[in-house]
Amino acid sequence: MYLATTDAVATATDGRRSRGRVTGPVLALGAVSLVTDISSEMVTAVLPLYFVLGLGLSPLAFGFLDGLYNGVTAFVRLLGGYAADRGGRHKLVAGSGYLLSALSRLGLLLAGGATAGIGAAIAADRLGKGVRTAPRDALISLHSPPDQLGRAFGVHRAMDTTGALLGPLAAFALLWVTADAYDAVFMVSFCCGLFGVLLLVAFVPGREEPPPARRRARGPSAPRLALALLRHAAFRRVCGAAALLGAATVGDAFLYLLLQRRLDFAESWFPLLPLGTAAVYLLLAVPAGRLADRFGRRGPFLAGHAALLVAYALLLLPTGGRPLLVGVVLALGVFYAATDGVLMALVAPFVPPDQRASGMAVVQTGQALSRLVAAAGFGAAWTLWGIGTALTCAALALTAAIAGAAALLPRAAEPHGTLRRRTT
Amino acid sequence: MTRPRPTSLTTRPRVLAVAVAAAVLTTVAVTYTVRAAHEAPPTVTTSEFALDKGQLYFRSTQAGAGRVARLPLGGRGPRTTGGPTCERFHAAGGTGLCLLRRPGIPPKAYAVVLDGKLREKRRIALPGIPNRARVSASGRILSWTMFTTGDSYSGGGGSFSTRTSILDTRTGYLIKNMEEIPLTLDGRRHHSPDVNYWGVTFAPDDNRFYATVSTRGKTYLVRGDLRKWAATALRENVECPSLSPDNTRLAFKKRVRGGTSDPWRLYVLDLRTMRERPLAEHHSVDDQAAWLDDDTLAYALPGREGRKQDVWTVPADGSGRPELRIPGGSSPAAVR
Numbered sequence: 001m002y003l004a005t006t007d008a009v010a011t012a013t014d015g016r017r018s019r020g021r022v023t024g025p026v027l028a029l030g031a032v033s034l035v036t037d038i039s040s041e042m043v044t045a046v047l048p049l050y051f052v053l054g055l056g057l058s059p060l061a062f063g064f065l066d067g068l069y070n071g072v073t074a075f076v077r078l079l080g081g082y083a084a085d086r087g088g089r090h091k092l093v094a095g096s097g098y099l100l101s102a103l104s105r106l107g108l109l110l111a112g113g114a115t116a117g118i119g120a121a122i123a124a125d126r127l128g129k130g131v132r133t134a135p136r137d138a139l140i141s142l143h144s145p146p147d148q149l150g151r152a153f154g155v156h157r158a159m160d161t162t163g164a165l166l167g168p169l170a171a172f173a174l175l176w177v178t179a180d181a182y183d184a185v186f187m188v189s190f191c192c193g194l195f196g197v198l199l200l201v202a203f204v205p206g207r208e209e210p211p212p213a214r215r216r217a218r219g220p221s222a223p224r225l226a227l228a229l230l231r232h233a234a235f236r237r238v239c240g241a242a243a244l245l246g247a248a249t250v251g252d253a254f255l256y257l258l259l260q261r262r263l264d265f266a267e268s269w270f271p272l273l274p275l276g277t278a279a280v281y282l283l284l285a286v287p288a289g290r291l292a293d294r295f296g297r298r299g300p301f302l303a304g305h306a307a308l309l310v311a312y313a314l315l316l317l318p319t320g321g322r323p324l325l326v327g328v329v330l331a332l333g334v335f336y337a338a339t340d341g342v343l344m345a346l347v348a349p350f351v352p353p354d355q356r357a358s359g360m361a362v363v364q365t366g367q368a369l370s371r372l373v374a375a376a377g378f379g380a381a382w383t384l385w386g387i388g389t390a391l392t393c394a395a396l397a398l399t400a401a402i403a404g405a406a407a408l409l410p411r412a413a414e415p416h417g418t419l420r421r422r423t424t
Numbered sequence: 425m426t427r428p429r430p431t432s433l434t435t436r437p438r439v440l441a442v443a444v445a446a447a448v449l450t451t452v453a454v455t456y457t458v459r460a461a462h463e464a465p466p467t468v469t470t471s472e473f474a475l476d477k478g479q480l481y482f483r484s485t486q487a488g489a490g491r492v493a494r495l496p497l498g499g500r501g502p503r504t505t506g507g508p509t510c511e512r513f514h515a516a517g518g519t520g521l522c523l524l525r526r527p528g529i530p531p532k533a534y535a536v537v538l539d540g541k542l543r544e545k546r547r548i549a550l551p552g553i554p555n556r557a558r559v560s561a562s563g564r565i566l567s568w569t570m571f572t573t574g575d576s577y578s579g580g581g582g583s584f585s586t587r588t589s590i591l592d593t594r595t596g597y598l599i600k601n602m603e604e605i606p607l608t609l610d611g612r613r614h615h616s617p618d619v620n621y622w623g624v625t626f627a628p629d630d631n632r633f634y635a636t637v638s639t640r641g642k643t644y645l646v647r648g649d650l651r652k653w654a655a656t657a658l659r660e661n662v663e664c665p666s667l668s669p670d671n672t673r674l675a676f677k678k679r680v681r682g683g684t685s686d687p688w689r690l691y692v693l694d695l696r697t698m699r700e701r702p703l704a705e706h707h708s709v710d711d712q713a714a715w716l717d718d719d720t721l722a723y724a725l726p727g728r729e730g731r732k733q734d735v736w737t738v739p740a741d742g743s744g745r746p747e748l749r750i751p752g753g754s755s756p757a758a759v760r
Binding site: 053057169172183188192194198257271379383 | 438439441442445446449450452453456457460461463464465467511525527528529530531551553554555571572615616617618622640663664685710711724726727732733754
């Protein structure tokens with residue numbers, strides 16, 4: 001059920017093209033992400049403070065709790081995608097994920113000082129995030145005309161990032177007003193998260209009732225579904241390219257650390273680096289998506305990784321001062337703008353609509369796992385050979401990965417209609 | 425894609441319902457925040473008392489919450505509230521060290537050096553979250569640890585680090601981050617980007633110090649030399665060391681369990697025999713313990729009966745049993 005009769009999807013399917021805006025459901029999903037990200041980034045920003053000052057725990061305890069669930073989310077994501085595809089329950093699965101994360105704030109409030117309770121609350125939050133991501137991206141793709149996927153994801157990611165930028169600001173403002181009442185932050189975050197769920201329930205269209213016979217016929221097990229997806233050459237190639245590039249992606253945290261060592265600027269500026277990157281991402285997400293729609297999605301995706309290569313190069317070259325700072329932050333922002341949403345737009349046409357969430361989960365999980373490996377590898381290389389050599393290796397690996405991905409990525413996007421006809 | 429349906433009839437009630445829900449949620453959030461703001465304790469930089477011998481100083485979380493308070497060291501006299509507002513406090517030899525935080529956008533943190541009358545002498549702006557504070561017995565050398573963390577939108581989830589500073593109050597020389605100190609581990613010079621130090625404690629000579637270093641997922645006890653600017657790892661699995669007044673033993677927390685449930689126990693290490701002994705405290709202690717005298721240790725535990733934190737004491741030789749010394753307190757520091 002669509003929000004308005006003048007919906008862009010409707011007009012698009014009518015053969016007319018509305019270039020000016022994205023569809024109602026995409027805007028609604030963007031609003032849900034914006035509100036949810038305010039909620040979750042509020043908590044993320046104050047959790048370390050709460051741990052160390054509110055509870056008197058040590059940094060190590062915090063680092064341990066925080067790192068505990070990162071690996072788990074990758075697999076939860078696959079499950080979320082699979083569950084959403086069974087019977088087209090994207091809204092239900094995504095909504096449960098959003099609700100679980102919102103409720104986890106109450107868990108933080110109720111846990112008091114008990115680390116076990118806090119650990120459980122953080123786990124619930126991560127679980128919710130893992131579950132909802134793939135169904136949400138599938139919904140965005142299913143509610144956008146195929147030739148405007150890039151823009152749809154661009155708009156969504158821009159709104160999402162806006163929330164991520166506002167969240168910490170809201171949290172620090174709250175702490176300011178209440179003189180460090182962490183419970184107030186958790187409470188406001190809970191209200192905000194719940195509002196996000198309500199927005200989803202009210203304004204994101206639910207399942208289109210499939211004929212019962214078709215619903216029953218669809219039902220391979222999760223691993224078999226993933227394998228079946230990977231049997232499509234084009235999908236396999238996108239997955240491979242994403243994983244290959246992910247394996248050459250050094251984590252931002254490392255780059256910021258390097259930047260700080262090179263420039264030796266006041267440490268109070270350090271938190272502003274990710275903020276700067278997010279701002280660039282926010283500004284460029286929509287233009288990058290539109291470019292991807294107009295000239296093909298593999299171009300921006302590869303160019304985004306080339307921007308990351310520029311960031312590596314800037315850190316390797318004897319540039320210094322402001323050009324280095326601005327250059328790296330800009331390059332990282334471009335990298336995210338041109339790759340994050342664009343990858344989803346790139347892969348969508350190669351996955352039949354009834355397997356969209358699973359397909360996106362497979363790509364995202366592959367990319368996340370290969371990035372995890374890359375970060376560990378870079379850390380090891382830094383330790384073994386020193387920073388210069390490690391970064392040179394990373395730059396060479398990224399160059400090779402870009403070349404490999406350029407060969408792998410399918411050139412022209414097949415319209416998903418042909419693929420659907422072939423698979424169902 | 426589905427056929428669009430005329431939905432204007434159902435849209436209005438939905439918008440209305442969401443608006444009502446938004447109003448309710450906003451009311452809840454605002455009410456909660458306003459109440460919290462009313463309960464907020466004021467921040468104060470002045471003190472109604474000085475650093476006097478024979479007093480046990482601590483940060484109160486009850487009367488005068490957030491401010492330093494004191495009790496007579498011997499016996500259970502009345503507590504005096506009204507010290508400066510600090511997140512973490514330590515004092516010795518006529519010098520106080522107060523780590524404080526000012527919420528704001530962005531939040532700021534400071535290390536404030538206090539004189540014998542607990543008046544501000546120097547203020548150093550620092551990024552991060554105040555964590556550990558120590559003043560050497562003479563009051564000359566100060567050290568503190570700040571905890572910094574990457575925000576999740578930077579993609580660096582789980583990346584945290586500590587910055588430990590050392591200040592010589594006589595020369596004014598400040599080492600903002602001691603992580604570049606040449607470190608010897610297993611007999612070899614150790615280079616790694618993930619080296620983190622925290623919890624420094626000083627010997628009476630104002631030169632030797634002990635601290636925790638963590639690298640590659642392990643923690644070690646390091647012995648350092650300020651003049652030579654060198655550090656050596658002595659022993660694995662030692663955190664937050666605290667040197668006894670007689671300079672012979674180190675109290676520390678040892679990780680006895682993986683995971684997050686009750687990971688640490690308090691131990692004392694004899695520096696001559698290098699033998700360690702668990703103390704009678706069976707709860708997990710996540711604090712840098714403070715020596716009240718050569719036989720007694722004080723430390724903070726999560727509070728009971730709704731209090732945030734309590735200060736407990738336990739005999740340093742492993743005998744006896746823990747005693748609740750200060751309900752509603754943390755950061756104990758005995759001024760002898």
